[in-house]
Amino acid sequence: xxxxxxxxxxxxxxxxxxxxxxxxxxxxxxxxxxxxxxxxxxxxxxxxxxxxxxxxxxxxxxxxxxxxxxxxxxxxxxxxxxxxxxxxxxxxxxxxxxxxxxxxxxxxxxxxxxxxxxxxxxxxxxxxxxxxxxxxxxxxxxxxxxxxxxxxxxxxxxxxxxxxxxxxxxxx
Numbered sequence: 001x002x003x004x005x006x007x008x009x010x011x012x013x014x015x016x017x018x019x020x021x022x023x024x025x026x027x028x029x030x031x032x033x034x035x036x037x038x039x040x041x042x043x044x045x046x047x048x049x050x051x052x053x054x055x056x057x058x059x060x061x062x063x064x065x066x067x068x069x070x071x072x073x074x075x076x077x078x079x080x081x082x083x084x085x086x087x088x089x090x091x092x093x094x095x096x097x098x099x100x101x102x103x104x105x106x107x108x109x110x111x112x113x114x115x116x117x118x119x120x121x122x123x124x125x126x127x128x129x130x131x132x133x134x135x136x137x138x139x140x141x142x143x144x145x146x147x148x149x150x151x152x153x154x155x156x157x158x159x160x161x162x163x164x165x166x167x168x169x170x171x172x
Contacts, residue, residue, distance in 0.1 A: 018169035021162045026105040028149040028156050029112070033139035037093050038100040044071075044093050048147050063093040079143030086146070088138035109170035127164050131157040 028034065036045040044053045060066040065073070074083075075091035097117045100108055111117050112126065121129055130136060140153040149156065163169075 014166050015169045018163055018166035019171045021159050021166060022109050022169070023105055023171060024151060025156065025159050025163060026108055028139070028151050029100060029108060030105075031139070031147075031149045033142060033146070033149055035101060038098055039093070040096070040099040040101045059093055059096075063095050065092075079141070081143070084144050086138070086143050089134045091135065106171040113168065113170065123164055123168055127160055130160045 029038075032045075032048050032050050036047075036050055039045055042059045043057055044059075045051060046053045055069070057069060057071075058066045060070065065071045071091045071093070074085050076085075076087040077089045078087045079085070080087060098111075098119070100111065103111060113123070115121060118126060119129075137153065140148050140156075142148060151159070
């Protein structure tokens with residue numbers, strides 16, 4: 001009987017640690033570097049104040065901009081120091097199904113894990129995406145006077161792995 005109680009307590013501790021790790025992860029995912037492209041609207045936002053993208057840029061049918069004004073017209077594979085235009089490989093908006101604006105931390109977590117919303121990524125692929133995708137990693141090298149996320153890149157990667165290893169629990 002004591003072993004069962006200890007197991008339940010260990011499970012609760014593990015879940016609490018996982019939820020706490022995701023809470024810290026969410027501070028990055030809810031930062032302008034992520035939310036500007038994970039919008040619920042038909043256009044990207046920009047800047048730390050998340051204003052509408054200049055030049056009335058639109059999402060377009062493939063989330064890469066409208067014809068003759070695709071994201072890659074301005075956003076190249078790296079930051080352009082001369083113009084100040086940020087860049088990373090495969091620059092594009094997240095599909096609308098991946099919108100994070102106005103979600104609670106728990107809703108964000110559940111959305112992130114939902115394979116119908118996250119690009120059909122199971123947990124291992126999701127971890128790879130968060131810790132290795134060049135566009136995601138750009139957030140820590142945004143160039144200009146843009147603020148990086150509140151947690152350093154290596155610490156974020158560690159938190160993502162800790163969250164996964166502790167069961168990838170979502171806060172309520």
